[in-house]
Amino acid sequence: MLDTSNPHVTDTLEARDDVLDFVAIGIGPFNLSLACLSEPLEDVQGVFLERKAAFDWHPGMLLEDAxxxxxxxxxxxxxxxxxxxxxxxxxxxxxxxxxxxxxxxxxxxxxxxxxxxxxxxxxxLSCLRFDHDVQDIQHVGDIYVVRGTRPSTGEAFAYRARKLVLGTGTQPYLPKAADAVRDVV
Structure with missing residues (x-):
């Protein structure tokens, strides 16, 4: 998916000219599944962003025999x-x-x-970016611009993509940039 060894693919919008196929926000089981299925597709470029430092599904609810x-x-x-x-x-x-x-x-x-x-x-997976807290999403023309910071360093990042994938989590949140689909969801 996202080749981090490529000098044109960085965490700063200004440093690259490419537009990804999608940016996915939130890495829970659904988006993790999407990442697994899209990883081998050479003609699909996307990135998955998550504020947490690592994947941990329902911590505190993993009882021994559940x-x-x-x-x-x-x-x-x-x-x-x-x-x-x-x-x-x-x-x-x-x-x-x-x-x-x-x-x-x-x-x-x-x-x-x-x-x-x-x-x-x-x-x-090479397309997951943990420690990426999304703080702003703008829909500019036919492109989504996703910006935020890395909680551990305060470093800013930005990505541009044609599609936006939202892993809404247990408390659904739709950004203002998704107003056009708000009544459909």
Whole structure:
């Protein structure tokens, strides 16, 4: 997705001329899934921004034996692309957990397992930007301009994109730049 070794792709708007296909705000399971599915697409350029320093799904709610309500096939990618590197079965295989999971005879993931799986996927993706607090979104012509700062350093960043993807989280928030779709959502 976003090649950070490319000198034209930086965290400052002034330093690059490119316009991304999309900027996604918030990295929860939905946007993490989108990142997993879009990562191998060479003709799609996007970035995912999150204010937190790392992925952590429902911290404080990962009780020892609490399980998900959906079976493992409802992971981030398998139903859309069963061959994806980011499938839960591939995660298990890479971490020598596949046989233990299979002989357990319970195909509902534990919540803590799901969090570990998501954290692994987040480490594998090149398009995620943690520690990026979005503070302003403007819709200028047909381009979205997304600006903010990095909480850890105070460094400013800006991205330009044709589309905006919002991971609304548990308390939905639509920026003013999304006024045109407010009644549709």
């Amino acid at each position: 399980s998900m309500q959906t079976p493992f096939m409802a992971d981030m990618v398998s139903l859309a692309d069963p061959t994806s590197h980011f499938s839960f079965l591939n995660y298990l295989k890479l971490h020598d957990k596949l046989y233990n999971f299979y002989i357990r005879e319970d195909f509902f993931l534990l919540r803590r397992e799901y969090n570990q799986y998501c954290q692994w996927a987040a480490r594998e």
